[in-house]
Amino acid sequence: MTERQNSHQAFVTLTTNDSYAKGALVLGRSLQQHRTSRRLVALTTPQVSDAMRKTLETVFDEVIVVDVLDSGDSAHLTLMKRPELGVTLTKLHCWTLTQYSKCVFMDADTLVLANIDDLFEREELSAAPDPGWPDCFNSGVFVYQPSVETYNQLLRLASEQVTLFLTQTTKLAVSMQKQLFRK
Numbered sequence: 807m808t809e810r811q812n813s814h815q816a817f818v819t820l821t822t823n824d825s826y827a828k829g830a831l832v833l834g835r836s837l838q839q840h841r842t843s844r845r846l847v848a849l850t851t852p853q854v855s856d857a858m859r860k861t862l863e864t865v866f867d868e869v870i871v872v873d874v875l876d877s878g879d880s881a882h883l884t885l886m887k888r889p890e891l892g893v894t895l896t897k898l899h900c901w902t903l904t905q906y907s908k909c910v911f912m913d914a915d916t917l918v919l920a921n922i923d924d925l926f927e928r929e930e931l932s933a934a935p936d937p938g939w940p941d942c943f944n945s946g947v948f949v950y951q952p953s954v955e956t957y958n959q960l961l962r963l964a965s966e967q968v969t970l971f972l973t974q975t976t977k978l979a980v981s982m983q984k985q986l987f988r989k
Contacts, residue, residue: 821854930949
């Protein structure tokens with residue numbers, strides 16, 4: 807690992823299994839190839855094998871094991887045919903990296919084609935709009951400032967929103983069943 811010029815800023819990714827870790831390796835190498843001056847950090851869950859974690863350490867300046875944060879909504883995610891999205895909340899751990907003043911989170915399936923260090927000049931929170939939901943941002947790449955306070959607020963909001971979503975979905979299902987099977 808080379809000593810990076812801007813050690814107070816980092817590109818961050820998340821790997822939740824060995825398959826995603828392979829993508830993270832490509833992402834890390836592409837950042838290196840385009841001569842980033844920022845540190846490279848991989849958050850991994852316990853599901854990533856020790857062998858893969860050691861391989862990640864050859865590319866990333868830091869490899870940090872974090873707990874899985876699961877939405878608990880496997881039924882709806884299965885209906886969407888995207889069960890792997892249940893652990894998407896795990897990326898919230900990126901806000902705990904308070905040893906850095908600013909970070910750019912990038913999903914492990916991202917590939918860098920040129921130096922993108924200028925992203926660190928953007929304000930928190932910078933991200934592209936999600937094409938499917940224009941009032942939301944795409945969380946695949948975003949600029950943020952780590953903060954334990956923000957992390958705790960996000961966890962609280964996630965918990966409230968998941969509970970609200972599950973409650974409303976259950977109420978809707980019961981209401982539809984009552985209407986459909988009314989005697």
